[in-house]
Each structure stands twice: as C-alpha cells, then as structure tokens.
Amino acid sequence: MDQKSIISLNDISYSYENKTVLHHINFEITKGAFIGLLGPNGGGKTTLIKIILGILRPHSGQLSLFNTPVESFRDWNKIGFVSQKSNAFNKGFPATVYEVVSAGLTSKIGYFKFFKQKDKEKILKAIHDVGMSEYAYENIGNLSGGQQQRVFIARALVSEPELLILDEPTVGIDYENVQKFYELLHDLNKNNGITLLLVTHDTGTMTKYATRIACLNKTLHFHGKPEEFENLTEIEMSKVYGHPVNIVSHDH
Numbered sequence: 296m297d298q299k300s301i302i303s304l305n306d307i308s309y310s311y312e313n314k315t316v317l318h319h320i321n322f323e324i325t326k327g328a329f330i331g332l333l334g335p336n337g338g339g340k341t342t343l344i345k346i347i348l349g350i351l352r353p354h355s356g357q358l359s360l361f362n363t364p365v366e367s368f369r370d371w372n373k374i375g376f377v378s379q380k381s382n383a384f385n386k387g388f389p390a391t392v393y394e395v396v397s398a399g400l401t402s403k404i405g406y407f408k409f410f411k412q413k414d415k416e417k418i419l420k421a422i423h424d425v426g427m428s429e430y431a432y433e434n435i436g437n438l439s440g441g442q443q444q445r446v447f448i449a450r451a452l453v454s455e456p457e458l459l460i461l462d463e464p465t466v467g468i469d470y471e472n473v474q475k476f477y478e479l480l481h482d483l484n485k486n487n488g489i490t491l492l493l494v495t496h497d498t499g500t501m502t503k504y505a506t507r508i509a510c511l512n513k514t515l516h517f518h519g520k521p522e523e524f525e526n527l528t529e530i531e532m533s534k535v536y537g538h539p540v541n542i543v544s545h546d547h
Contacts, residue, residue, distance in 0.1 A: 299326040300362050301458050301490050302347060307356035309342055316342045318514045320356070326457070329484045329491045331501030331508050331521075338512035340494050344462055347492075348376060361457075375399075375451030375459045377444070379466045392438075392446050393431050396421055399450035421453040422446075424487065425479060441472030445479065452483075459483070462494045473497075477504050498524075 300323060307320040316339045324330055334340050345351040346358060349365060358365040361373060397410065397418050410418070422431050425445040430438060435446055444464050451459060461480075465473045481504050483489045495501060501508060502521040510517040510524075517524060 300324075300359070301326055301328075302492070303357075303359040303362075304343075304347075305357040305359075307343075307346065307353045307358060309339075309346065309351065309353050315513060317346075317353070320511075320515050322509065322515055322518060324458075324490060324492060326490055327484070327488060327506075329480070329504060329506045330493065331505035332492060332494045332511060333496065333498055333501065333508060334511040340511055341462065343511065344460060344492075344494060347460065348374065372454045373457045375454065375456035377447050377451050377459070377461045377464050379463045388436055390435055391432050392422060392427060392435055392449075393418060395435050395446055396449045396453050399453040417453055417455070421449040424452060424483070425449045439472065440468045441476055444468065444476060448479070448483075452489075456489070458490045458492065460492045460494075463496070464493075465495070465497070473500075480504065 302322070302324040304320050304322040307317055307322075308315070309317040320343065332340055332343075342351065346353055347360070349368070349371070352365075360368045361370065363370075397414075399421070400410070400414055400417065419428070419431065422428055425448050427442065427445050427449065430442065430446075435443060438446065447464075448459075448461075465476055468476065477500055480491060480493065484491050493501070493505070502525050505521055508517065508519065508521055508524040509515060517527065
C-alpha cells in the first residue's frame, strides 16, 4: 500500500476558554486507510474533525494535509465531508437526488454556471456509486433516512475527493440500512481507493470494516489494528470512556 500521508497531527492541543478538549494529539492517516474514530460524547471528536477541516485552528501543534501545512493548504476539494443525518432536514425541500448531488460541484465550477456534459456524467456516476441510480430524479424528501445519507455521500463524492470524513452518519438510521451503509463505505474504500475517517459509536461494526481504530477522549488512548482493539481489557476501555465499561462481544 502507498503510505502517502493524508492527515498528520503533531502534538495538537485545543481548549475552549479554560477547558482542555484536545491534549497533545499525535495521529497520522495514510492513503487507503479506513479509520474508525471512537470515544465518548464530549471527548473531542467533533473538535478534531473541525480542526482537520480547517474550521478551527489548533492552539498548539501542527496539522498537515497531504504533506502540506494546513496554513498553506488550498486543495480542499480533496476532502469530502458528510455530517450526521440532519434531523432538521426539510422533507418538503423541492430538490431531486440529482440536484442535491450536483450541489457538490458548485465549489469546483462556481455558482450560476452551467454544467458541462462531463459534469453531468460525474453527477450520475456519483449517484451510481452509492447505488441510487433508480432514484436520480426522485425528490430527496421521499427517500428513507438511509437512502438520504447515500445521497449526501454522493454529493461529497462528486468532486472526486481522496479523503472522505463522516461524522456519525448513521444517527437515526435503522439497523438493516446501517449495515448496508457500512458495506457501501467498505466498497468505496476497497474498490474506489478513498481514504475514510468515520466518527462513530458503533465499536462492533468498526472492528469488522476499519483498517485502524482510534480512541479519543481528550487524549488519544489507543490507535491500532481492529484485532488489537478487540483485545483491550474492560479497565483499558474504561480509561477511554471515563467510566466503567462492560465489553460485549459481537458476532460478525
């Protein structure tokens, strides 16, 4: 595997007022990885994502993206982002799947510009890659939660990113569709070569699909292979979550 660095966090710290949220984080993601980022609510996961996306600047330490210091990084189209399924999403919003996905190209080609044929092909390909071709001209409000998230992934994919970051994207999606969703991510990682960083609470599923697991609770308590994560003791897991943890085995 090409070990090209995609994200490099060197001694990153961040505080809100006098409250430390991230403390001396050292973390690297290489090309082709599928990272599952786990940790309790309030453990700093969202703050870390905001730093990687350039929304927040760390108070100390250095972030590099694609071997470029974040201060000099300009190729933001290389990074796609999918947030939690918005509970505030207006199901009556008058837009088709095609129109929603096409919005992912506006940052590349600019607003109020016509799509060329190659752009239309990119849009349809992104819709196809997430298995939603038959719904391309369906109103997005008519789709299930799992289908909507696939559309939002297509919107992120249409600009052809090398890195896709997903922040708890399965919130509010039923179990069966969650499993299909993870299969889609696995396919994008293995067959499309997209590097993935997934924030989730689903520890059992992550050990099945991720290439590496990272556990964050203000500091990085663990970063290693899924099988190493599965061998953590309840005491070690309790340090990650800040309270006693009972480990339940998952049948894959």
